[in-house]
Amino acid sequence: MKVMARSDGRSPDQLRPVTITRNWLAHAEGSVLVEFGGTKVLCAATVESGVPRWRKGSGLGWVTAEYAMLPRATNTRGDRESVRGKIGGRTHEISRLIGRSLRACVDYKALGENSIILDCDVLQADGGTRTAAITGAYVALADAVAWMRKKRMCPGDPLVDSVAAVSVGIVGNTPLLDLCYVEDVKAETDMNVVMTGKGAFVEVQGTAEGTPFDRDVLDDLLDLAASGCAQLTELQKTVLA
Amino acid sequence: MKVMARSDGRSPDQLRPVTITRNWLAHAEGSVLVEFGGTKVLCAATVESGVPRWRKGSGLGWVTAEYAMLPRATNTRGDRESVRGKIGGRTHEISRLIGRSLRACVDYKALGENSIILDCDVLQADGGTRTAAITGAYVALADAVAWMRKKRMCPGDPLVDSVAAVSVGIVGNTPLLDLCYVEDVKAETDMNVVMTGKGAFVEVQGTAEGTPFDRDVLDDLLDLAASGCAQLTELQKTVLA
Amino acid sequence: MKVMARSDGRSPDQLRPVTITRNWLAHAEGSVLVEFGGTKVLCAATVESGVPRWRKGSGLGWVTAEYAMLPRATNTRGDRESVRGKIGGRTHEISRLIGRSLRACVDYKALGENSIILDCDVLQADGGTRTAAITGAYVALADAVAWMRKKRMCPGDPLVDSVAAVSVGIVGNTPLLDLCYVEDVKAETDMNVVMTGKGAFVEVQGTAEGTPFDRDVLDDLLDLAASGCAQLTELQKTVLA
Amino acid sequence: MKVMARSDGRSPDQLRPVTITRNWLAHAEGSVLVEFGGTKVLCAATVESGVPRWRKGSGLGWVTAEYAMLPRATNTRGDRESVRGKIGGRTHEISRLIGRSLRACVDYKALGENSIILDCDVLQADGGTRTAAITGAYVALADAVAWMRKKRMCPGDPLVDSVAAVSVGIVGNTPLLDLCYVEDVKAETDMNVVMTGKGAFVEVQGTAEGTPFDRDVLDDLLDLAASGCAQLTELQKTVLA
Amino acid sequence: MKVMARSDGRSPDQLRPVTITRNWLAHAEGSVLVEFGGTKVLCAATVESGVPRWRKGSGLGWVTAEYAMLPRATNTRGDRESVRGKIGGRTHEISRLIGRSLRACVDYKALGENSIILDCDVLQADGGTRTAAITGAYVALADAVAWMRKKRMCPGDPLVDSVAAVSVGIVGNTPLLDLCYVEDVKAETDMNVVMTGKGAFVEVQGTAEGTPFDRDVLDDLLDLAASGCAQLTELQKTVLA
Amino acid sequence: MKVMARSDGRSPDQLRPVTITRNWLAHAEGSVLVEFGGTKVLCAATVESGVPRWRKGSGLGWVTAEYAMLPRATNTRGDRESVRGKIGGRTHEISRLIGRSLRACVDYKALGENSIILDCDVLQADGGTRTAAITGAYVALADAVAWMRKKRMCPGDPLVDSVAAVSVGIVGNTPLLDLCYVEDVKAETDMNVVMTGKGAFVEVQGTAEGTPFDRDVLDDLLDLAASGCAQLTELQKTVLA
Numbered sequence A, B, C, D, E, F: 001m002k003v004m005a006r007s008d009g010r011s012p013d014q015l016r017p018v019t020i021t022r023n024w025l026a027h028a029e030g031s032v033l034v035e036f037g038g039t040k041v042l043c044a045a046t047v048e049s050g051v052p053r054w055r056k057g058s059g060l061g062w063v064t065a066e067y068a069m070l071p072r073a074t075n076t077r078g079d080r081e082s083v084r085g086k087i088g089g090r091t092h093e094i095s096r097l098i099g100r101s102l103r104a105c106v107d108y109k110a111l112g113e114n115s116i117i118l119d120c121d122v123l124q125a126d127g128g129t130r131t132a133a134i135t136g137a138y139v140a141l142a143d144a145v146a147w148m149r150k151k152r153m154c155p156g157d158p159l160v161d162s163v164a165a166v167s168v169g170i171v172g173n174t175p176l177l178d179l180c181y182v183e184d185v186k187a188e189t190d191m192n193v194v195m196t197g198k199g200a201f202v203e204v205q206g207t208a209e210g211t212p213f214d215r216d217v218l219d220d221l222l223d224l225a226a227s228g229c230a231q232l233t234e235l236q237k238t239v240l241a
Helices: A088-104 A130-152 A181-187 A215-240 B089-103 B129-150 B181-186 B214-241 C088-102 C127-151 C183-188 C215-240 D089-103 D129-150 D183-186 D215-240 E089-103 E130-150 E182-186 E215-240 F089-103 F129-150 F181-186 F213-240
Strands: A018-022 A030-036 A039-049 A062-069 A116-124 A163-171 A173-177 A189-196 A202-207 B018-022 B030-036 B040-051 B062-068 B114-124 B164-171 B174-177 B191-196 B201-209 C016-022 C030-036 C038-051 C061-067 C114-124 C161-172 C175-178 C189-196 C199-207 D018-022 D028-038 D039-049 D062-069 D114-126 D164-172 D174-177 D187-198 D199-209 E017-020 E032-036 E039-049 E060-068 E114-124 E163-171 E174-177 E189-196 E201-208 F018-022 F030-036 F038-050 F062-069 F116-126 F165-172 F173-177 F189-196 F200-208
Touching: A039 A130, A039 D187, A062 A088, A062 A130, A062 A173, A062 F018, A088 A116, A088 A130, A088 A163, A088 A189, A088 A202, A088 B089, A088 D089, A116 A130, A130 A163, A130 A189, A130 A215, A130 E114, A130 F200, A173 A215, A189 A215, A202 A215, A202 B214, A202 E032, A215 B164, A215 B214, A215 D062, B030 B129, B030 C199, B030 F189, B040 B129, B062 B129, B089 B129, B089 B191, B089 B201, B129 B164, B164 B181, B174 B214, B174 E130, B181 E017, B181 F181, B191 B214, B201 B214, B214 C030, C016 C215, C016 D199, C038 C127, C038 D114, C061 C088, C061 C127, C061 D018, C088 C114, C088 C161, C088 C183, C088 C189, C088 C199, C114 C127, C114 F173, C127 C161, C127 C189, C127 C215, C127 F189, C161 C183, C161 C215, C175 F089, C189 F018, C199 D215, C199 E201, C215 D199, C215 D215, D018 D199, D018 D215, D028 D129, D028 F200, D039 D129, D062 D089, D062 D129, D089 D114, D089 D129, D089 D164, D089 D199, D114 D129, D114 E182, D114 F018, D129 D187, D129 D215, D129 E114, D164 D183, D174 D187, D174 D215, D187 D215, D187 F062, D199 D215, D215 E130, E017 E130, E017 E215, E032 E130, E039 E130, E060 E089, E060 E130, E089 E114, E089 E163, E089 E189, E114 E130, E114 F189, E130 E163, E130 E189, E130 E215, E163 E215, E174 E215, E189 E215, E201 E215, E201 F213, E215 F200, E215 F213, F018 F129, F018 F213, F030 F129, F062 F089, F062 F129, F089 F116, F089 F129, F089 F165, F089 F189, F089 F200, F116 F129, F129 F165, F129 F189, F165 F213, F173 F213, F189 F213, F200 F213
Parallel strands: A062 A116, B062 B114, C061 C114, D062 D114, E060 E114, F062 F116
Antiparallel strands: A018 A030, A030 A039, A039 A116, A163 A173, A163 A189, A189 A202, A202 B201, B018 B030, B030 B040, B040 B114, B164 B174, B164 B191, B191 B201, C016 C030, C030 C038, C038 C114, C161 C175, C161 C189, C189 C199, C199 D199, D018 D028, D028 D039, D039 D114, D164 D174, D164 D187, D187 D199, E017 E032, E032 E039, E039 E114, E163 E174, E163 E189, E189 E201, E201 F200, F018 F030, F030 F038, F038 F116, F165 F173, F165 F189, F189 F200
């Protein structure tokens, strides 16, 4: 497979510089500014006692997420969803993905009847906002859980694993890790992969933007994603240490 | 791998009885009632000359989809989204998936500046509504395209391939093809796979509902999905012949 | 009175072929596909224990209806009300009419504090969708009530009569029964009449679309409607027998 | 038929005191405060050059109406529809009724491509708000048309007739004209009738609130309504003279 | 300072003719039609036992307001906010201002856990609608409180003062009291001032529409406003006597 | 006047530490992170060629603003306005205030038919978010204007002055400058003042939260605000130098 030069000089299997800054906000029980290159997402974890109505009395907790983008996070300004009066399909889809991903590492029973809401607001976008959000939100979640445990709010340890995510894609026949915006736009195939710290898959979402892809390509992309997630897992561990 | 008895007596790699009834509606340019066992989806293809504003003057066509469920398609009645005044995240997500999937077999240039809208309304739900919708919508799309070609509306043949979709999942450690509702509810992992008639992947969406899954499981599920999609492709060919 | 030839060869006082198919859906407590010629409406009756807040503790039940049209039920595609984010005036008006009509044959006390919701979704429209909906919904209601009585959910027999409806109108000076779409468009006067099985009026809604009409015309139309409703009542009885 | 004493001492076939005050507003091209007893509706006619998009280039005009109620028009305060963010079914229904009724006396060609919007806002409600609105709106419409003709805005005389409306109903087996609120609440059958100045019917909307009604009752109610509308027509003439 | 001739011949420090008509509505606990020249606002006070959720169990009452404008209150017709499905920023802002202003003269404890809602609907607009609304709403509030006290609904006297409001502004370098619409449009600076009967400030909202203003101008405007509010306070007293 | 100890040890007439960081975002034509103590607002200026419909062909430009708060900017999480489907009154009011304030220093003619939108998103709130937003937005606006002038987009220099804002209030009888959240909550009177760099007033919005205030207090607050705005103006100059 031919290796193409990337716009920022990375090798195909190289992540962008990733930084995770904890405690970025004063009020939230956990908060993180996560940066994947030019992508900046502010992740805030809010702890609320109680669970949604449909879960009351179950003894189980709940974790959910809301994703949004500031109007000028992108190159041209987007309308605010609050002004339009409704949430777009893409926003809905990503919020649901983040929530599902983080629930994969949570033991609801150990959490008790408490809720954790993860707000992931994209301050600046340069590709991979949903994977950055998941990776950062895990750290905010871990801080919020630590805060709860200190307050003896939960019956056990609700975190059974960690979760990280990365995008992969095919650009000009080359499988690339962690696509930035200009790569994302040109990608024939685009895949978001969420994995646990132990290396199992939580979500695999692959889409042929142009030409449909065959099984070999899919296998290459999964290998690349697994290596990226492993590196992000290490970073999460270091940051939380 | 242990083979578990399925609720309807199928073998793990067996589809439910699938029927595709063409021309179910009098007015639409293409229309299909597709049934995957107890799941019934009415797919209507509407041809409109012209394209959305952002595509005007490009010489290219557009294909989009809207998915919805009748309130009593399910076991307990759901509120109408029109009454609630907004479309839910799940509806948005599936509409987008159907649109993307069908666009994978369309040559926009050959379509000319025309739009085809695929309305997929679930009359009765028993698992796999989105995959049934995609499989049926392709046939409605093919009929609509035939109608356009007869009217000499498009510069070329807009259909470059066919598209079919099926769900697969892990229930009690067994990989199963085409999950019905009771299986879907118990599934640890759930995957929707969209493939072209030629056997390439258009979408792979796998989600760990319970335990995260490893690569071997993913491989088994992809094999199963490929065999299911191949059978559905054959059925589409027969029906359209 | 001059007899004009009708587009489908019917005599002025002749109904279109009407079919009522019971148990069209697997989940609903009562369900009917009703067809008045090319008009097809799916009527689903949902039983819920409990009543709306304003009726709680009264010992009385409630019956309500929601009417809607699939986007491609008509000759040109209509936008979904869920997408527009609001229900149109026509939809509201017809939903209210169906609910009021069916409540005319219900003994709330015998129903107990239970609710029955009638969803009437037009799959294909060719005039007279509201009258077909009322006529079909009555059969779905009867099935739902039978289901409740079998489960001993209601203190008595909530059905005190039956209800059927038909449209009548003046086209080219001729009073016609059960207008199809092309007739409806040309009608100078258009009237929807809902009657009980015993022959009393529940609703009379006459509108001069063009020239205002005088009392003689009104009398002719009411006669025609009474004969149409009587035939529909017979059909309902046969179908439910 | 037994004559029942009415709460305000009227005979069964007697209207409440009706007053129509022209030019109640300074800005509108026509405006009327109409009072049917305790019911007060402010009707404002707005002339706009141009017609809705779907009518452009037809050479024909358009007349439409919007009905609303102030929150404290009624005995207990109702929420504002602007605050709830949607218009209720009843409001929609009445707005459509008023528009249809007034269009019955308009020659669209003579109006030219101009629109008249009739805003009917209920300041105080005591039954019969929709019929008062129609009766008053006709006078506002006539004033607006006069204003237009003075400005030579329309090619001909757009008013081909006049329109008035009244409610009738059965209370305690007695047919009553022009029901006030306490009567309306007790009515077994309730009918709104819109008629032209020449005595033809524009709308007949009868509803059995309790017991379904037979043809004799319907005939009695129509007679009563015809006499009421004739009186209102006389008043409109006097007021406009 | 040069004295400019005003469009209606008033002196710079002269109010328009102000009339306050009590008991304009039959149902409301307090109601007033207030007129500041051509500006007519209908103010209705509704008493409800109980308070909003966030205040329950506090022993304290609540006073709130909703402001709106009829579509044809103005020179050209405005769309209804109920039709647009959302309340505009200006409406929100004025509703909040009226509520805050009236709460300044209310002793929540003496009111007990009761709510008073002030609906201020502009029937005709000619500048100063918000200040007319506040001035009239106070009188409606006083009548509602009197009604409550008669019914012994409140533990004490909830009215600790009165409240009145007036607009002032700079037009052509001259400070003017109580601007009508044509003056408002030309004003470089526009200020709304709410004061208690005892002469203290409740709200001061000054805005430079054109040139920013200096401290001297601000002082002049405050003087003018104080004199206007004092006159309105006197009128309120007279009307309520 | 008694001097009360402030929670953060400031003297009554002392601002919190204020920092303005330019170019915080990569994509916006001007962007600033402004901090007033614990209050952090991200201000992004977007340049768009063209103006809103109602201003087209005038040769004049337009400046507008949108204010919003991230859900966890505050001590307890607030619902997203996009999720609720409507913008609250407070948000509307502040957006309008920011827009009006910045327009006070803009020459629309020199701007040409271009628009500048100022998005002010509160990342963390500790009182004074609207005044911080105005002060920061001016710097973002200045940067956007510089960007335009470099591109020769505007016919002249659109900035005729600068704008800064600060809050003042009475807490425990002491007038305080630049209230933080705990002070704001206790304030009897709360005032936001917007001034130009040259020292003239753009907006004065004073509200008695508890006791109405007299003229002396108002004068003290205006003095305090003028001194605060002068300091902020100096900072803006330094930062932009």
